[in-house]
Amino acid sequence: MSKKIVFTSLVVLCAVLFVLLKNWYDLRNPWTRDGHVRAAVIQVTPNVSGQVVEMGVRDNEFVEQGVLLFQIDPRPFDAQLAQARAEYDRTGDNYLAQEQNVASVAAQLEVARAAVVQAESAIREIDAVIEKNAAELQRQQRLLPQRATSQKQVESAMAQHAVSLERRKGTEAALVQARARYNSAAAQLDEARATLGELGDANPNIRAARAALQEAQLNVEFARVTAPVAGYVTNLNLRVGSHAVANQPSLALIDADSFWIEGFFRETTVARIRPGDRALVTLMSYPDRPIEGQVESIGWGIAQQDGATGRDLLPQVRPTFEWIRLAQRIPVKIALGELPEGVLLRVGTSCSVKVLGGTAIPDEEARGYK
Incomplete structure (x- = not known):
């Protein structure tokens, strides 16, 4: 076997071993170039x-x-605040006036009640006088045939009885008037109380005026x-x-304390990532200063590109090659540790993310899946 063939075989073998080791390392430590800096962007409204x-x-x-x-x-809101304060003061004055009116009508009702009691007492007194005069008249009438009294005394008894009956009519009229005044005062008191409404802070007019004042004060602050x-x-x-x-919204404000990294990993490698795993982030703007981080969470879903309703309400399905299947990418949130000196994060910039598999602490892993 020639040296050239041996050398070529060794090179091929080394290349195969390198590819296998690289694939094993990548599977054990998932890596992606599809990472981005994220932060909470507050729309100031x-x-x-x-x-x-x-x-x-x-x-x-x-x-x-x-x-x-x-x-x-602030000038329009200052004017509204002044108007609300004036309305609140006017409402308070009206409430006090209505409260005083209720007290006045209640006093009138007590006077009317006393007049009714007095008229009823007068009726009882005159009834006693009538009963006494009637008994005296009957006695005089019984004695007259016996010549035990005179006709003049009988007539005097009759006159007294008639006077007492007339007095009762006048007293009855006074009682009717007293009761009428009492009923009128009671009706006026009910009306005054209805106009006043609830007492104190529970009064709806007071509460409405106070709410309007508070709203005007808030608008000045806003x-x-x-x-x-x-x-x-x-x-x-x-x-x-x-x-x-x-x-x-009027302007955007990036929360300086909310930066994180969002890395999109192939679905074939996500199974080896656990919350709590250590991660290394390399920003394209700072390639020589990697940042340490930790997997905070793993996304549970991504939007589907096929199946959306299209023409004629039919689902849209894109044609694909049967022998090629592209792995979907799942978002993984990386919490950042302390930044190296001089490194500044900017939302939307790109980075590479490597997750060191198997470095999660069990408690952190369990907490990540809760």
């Missing part, structure tokens, strides 16, 4: 509409939490839009004079 009168930041600037991003013209988190202002297009619209 004002709660009120108005003209921007002040900008507190510039594009691509880092801001601390609570720093002014932009100021909406006119000053501040950073909800510490982060980076990105792609700033808002300017002084722009019109900010409530509930519509």
Whole structure:
């Protein structure tokens, strides 16, 4: 056998061994070049509409939490606040006036009740007098045939009895009037209480005025839009004079404390990845400074490209080659450790990710699957 054949065989054997070892290593330590830097991007949205009168930041600037991003013209909201305060004060004054009216009508009702009691007492007294006069009249009438009394005394008894009956009619009329005044006062009290409503803080008018005042105060605060988190202002297009619209995003803020790596691994290697596995991340912008990380979670699904409804409501299915099957890629979230000095993360930049298989701590692995 010639030396050339032996050398060629050794080269081929080494190449095969290298490919096998590389394949084994890649299977044991999954690797992908399809990685990207991610972070929470907060769409800063004002709660009120108005003209921007002040900008507190510039594009691509880092801001601390609570720093002014932009100021909406506060004058309309200051005017609304003053109006709400005036309405709240007016509502309070009306409530006090209605409360005093209830107290006044209640006092009138007590006076009317006392008048009814007095009239009823007068009726009882006059009834006793009538009964006494009637008995005296009957006694005088029995004595007259016996000549034990005179006709004059009988007539006097009859006159007294008639006077007491007339007095009762007047007293009955007074009682009717007293009861009428009482019923009228009771109706007025019910009406006054209905107008007043619930007492104190439970009063609906007071609560409505207070709610309007609180809303006006909030709108004044909402006119000053501040950073909800510490982060980076990105792609700033808002300017002084722009019109900010409530509930519509005005600028983007990247949360500085939320960066992570999203790596897309072939489905043939995902089975060897576990939450808690160590990972090495190499940014394209810093190829010589790898970053240590740890697998935080593994995606449970990806969108299907086939089966969507198409023309005539039929499913869309793309033609494929029977002898070629491309492995799907599953997203894996990598939590980053401490960054090397001078390394800056930017959302959307590319990186390579290598997962060191079998390095997960059992507790971390179990926690990752909960």
